[in-house]
Amino acid sequence: MNKIKVGFISFAHMHAVSYLNSMQKREDVEVVGIADENAERVRPYSVERGIPYYANYDELLAQDLDAVVICSENARHAEITKRAAAAGKHVLCEKPLGLSESEMLDMIQTCKDNGVQLMTAFPCRFITSVRQAKEAIDAGQIGEILAMKGTNRGTMPGGWFIEREHSGGGAVLDHTVHVMDLMHWFTGSVAEEVYAHAETLFHETDIDDAGMVHVKFANGVVAVLDPSWSRNRTFPTWGDVTLEIIGTKGVINIDSFAQKNDVYSDITGKAAWSFWGDDMDEGLINSFVDSIRDGKPVAISGEDGYYSARVALAAYESASSKQTVRLK
Amino acid sequence: MNIAIIGCGTMGMAYAGNLAAMPGVKVTGVVDINAGRAEKAAAVSGAKAYTDVDTLLQQEELETVAICLPTYLHKPFVLKLAEKGLHIICEKPAALTLEDALEMKAACEKHGVRLFIGHVVRFFPNYANAYRQAHSGVIGTAKMAHFKRYGSYPKGMDGWYSNHDQSGGVILDLMIHDIDFACWLFGEVESVFASVIKREEPEMEYAQVTLRFKSSAIANLTGYWGYPGPFTTQFEIAGDQGIIRFDSNQVQSLDIKLAAGPSGEQAAVQIPSSPSLHDPYYDEVQHFIKCIQDGSEPRVSAADACYAVEIALAAERSARTGQPVIMGGNAS
Structure with missing residues (x-):
């Protein structure tokens, strides 16, 4: 069996660990190397797992590779994606895809020009409740979608996430894109108007940690989304992904992490939710690998990443102009 | 009296x-x-x-x-x-x-x-409790909130609820409960943004409203007439050191299930209830009567009620224009 050869570039975003674990579960995948300028950060995954380490990702790209997984700081997604594409490697890129419309369109075009696929890492599409909701919607169970309300509230991640030169934005960029992608997927439409607040309300930081994003889609659907880093230290889990979909014939509520046990621990000193549902990251990785192996289009394209990230960018524009922003 | x-x-x-x-x-x-x-x-x-x-x-x-x-x-x-x-x-x-x-x-x-x-919601024990908790310091300073109020489409005499000129619609009639509570919690509103969906057959009206307060707090409210589920209220108040949450579907202190199905007849307007000695409407009216008798100030003033109307109408205006409405002047 010809194995799919995969490299990892940067573990700045710790989703890389979970993606690596999912890759290593597959018989048909060989992880050829991990590139990261920070050797210490990846030691537990490279040296300790016997995976070759590269300080410079160009050296990794020079190897015999089919695809790379990019989990760098947001600000480096474009540069690394384009280099990987030029080296003829398919790309799975962590969200948000990029930090400007032009940069993202450039990434998409470069991948096309080099005949490689670009997939945006939106694991929420592989939450089982989300997939079943999509099936129910496509089967017409709730009729036509009229409105949606979503939340992707989380814990303040700290680190480079709150350094604008690395992240490009705070909570509104970090957490708008996941649920916005689901909204696009469910409606089959594209966000056309954005009105938003982006504020620093919860933490001692210069970057936005709170927001509220209203969207109107081309097909008339209205939606609102809370992307705030508003989960405090004693909240029983890191955050949530919820989506309520109001249709002409019914209502669907998704509470992605509701499959949990309540744990009351004197050892940790707080109540906690222990999640026991399916692993969405594994679904994402399997989908990417299957597409590469079978030569089929990836399930979540670069364009999908672009459509969601530009809503977050428009949200900042709206928050600063205090007006509704129209997307072209 | x-x-x-x-x-x-x-x-x-x-x-x-x-x-x-x-x-x-x-x-x-x-x-x-x-x-x-x-x-x-x-x-x-x-x-x-x-x-x-x-x-x-x-x-x-x-x-x-x-x-x-x-x-x-x-x-x-x-x-x-x-x-x-x-x-x-x-x-x-x-x-x-x-x-x-x-x-x-x-x-x-x-x-x-x-x-x-x-404005009876200020007298609902769950909301009054949340207000006290939010102001007690246990969640630090309250910064954001979500409020949800969903019910069946109300059936008033001659269908007056569905006549916008008579009821004002879902924002003015239903969501105004949460508008008033949010203003009680966070104070004066700086801007209002809203979207409304209204349909016939089956009749429904749904609204989502974001209030930005002068304190910089943000609240998002959703209201729904024609919800196919049970009457539901939810809220979350997030502070910089804690969170308060309530979901009416998760607080049943009493649950009786009968072998024979429910009789089917539904109230014209759904009123939430939870086992208690007095319902919140009792406490509210008793409070108002006491205010009449001793001349004291009520928990919710006529000025507060006027302000809630002002915010609700600003939301209607925003929904029509697609732009935020900036509030001016003082609360009362």
């Missing part, structure tokens, strides 16, 4: 039952243009049934009147009763326009009578 109830629909009946049980209060008359409904309220409260207000006013010695009429009738009745020197407890929302609400308030001030608007 002699009190009369005008309007014997869902709310009038709730008042009738509560006031009949309240010590020191006598319901002397109940009025409804529909004699059958007036008789029903009379039977519950021990009052005399009337089909017009003028006859009530001629025959009964009153101090206070509870107005449980459709919203579009609030103003004419408040003006008429204030002129007669009667204290008024009026169902929410105060009126269909800010001008009308302010005129009602001014008329009551002019005639030296008290005006209370039934």
Whole structure:
């Protein structure tokens, strides 16, 4: 069996660990190397797992590779994606895809020009409740979608996430894109108007940690989304992904992490939710690998990443102009 | 305290039952243009049934009147009763326009009578508890909130709820509960943004509203008439050091399941309930009566009620224009 050869570039975003674990579960995948300028950060995954380490990702790209997984700081997604594409490697890129419309369109075009696929890492599409909701919607169970309300509230991640030169934005960029992608997927439409607040309300930081994003889609659907880093230290889990979909014939509520046990621990000193549902990251990785192996289009394209990230960018524009922003 | 109830629909009946049980209060008359409904309220409260207000006013010695009429009738009745020197407890929302609400308030001030608007959510123990908790410091400073209020499509007399000119729609009639609570919690509003979806067959109206407060707090509210599920309220208040959450579907202290299916008949307007000695409407009216008796200030003032109308109408305007509405001036 010809194995799919995969490299990892940067573990700045710790989703890389979970993606690596999912890759290593597959018989048909060989992880050829991990590139990261920070050797210490990846030691537990490279040296300790016997995976070759590269300080410079160009050296990794020079190897015999089919695809790379990019989990760098947001600000480096474009540069690394384009280099990987030029080296003829398919790309799975962590969200948000990029930090400007032009940069993202450039990434998409470069991948096309080099005949490689670009997939945006939106694991929420592989939450089982989300997939079943999509099936129910496509089967017409709730009729036509009229409105949606979503939340992707989380814990303040700290680190480079709150350094604008690395992240490009705070909570509104970090957490708008996941649920916005689901909204696009469910409606089959594209966000056309954005009105938003982006504020620093919860933490001692210069970057936005709170927001509220209203969207109107081309097909008339209205939606609102809370992307705030508003989960405090004693909240029983890191955050949530919820989506309520109001249709002409019914209502669907998704509470992605509701499959949990309540744990009351004197050892940790707080109540906690222990999640026991399916692993969405594994679904994402399997989908990417299957597409590469079978030569089929990836399930979540670069364009999908672009459509969601530009809503977050428009949200900042709206928050600063205090007006509704129209997307072209 | 002699009190009369005008309007014997869902709310009038709730008042009738509560006031009949309240010590020191006598319901002397109940009025409804529909004699059958007036008789029903009379039977519950021990009052005399009337089909017009003028006859009530001629025959009964009153101090206070509870107005449980459709919203579009609030103003004419408040003006008429204030002129007669009667204290008024009026169902929410105060009126269909800010001008009308302010005129009602001014008329009551002019005639030296008290005006209370039934923003009962401030008296719901779960909301009152959340307000106290949020202000106690245990969650630090409250910064963001979500409020949700979903119910079936209300069926008033002659379908007045579905007539926007009579009820004001889902924001002014239903979401105004949460607008008032959010303003109680966070203070004055800086800007309002809203989207509304309205459809016939099946009739529904749904709204999502974001309020940005001068304190920089943000609240998102959703309201829904025509929700296919059970009457549902939810809220979350997030502070910089803690979170308060409530979900009406997760607080059943009593659950009785019967082998035979439910009888099928649904209330015209859903009213939430939870096992308690008195319902929040009882506590609310008792509080208003106490304010009349001792001259104290109510938990929710007529000015607060006018402000809630102002914000609700700003939301309607935002939904029409697709742009935020910036609020000006002071709360009252």
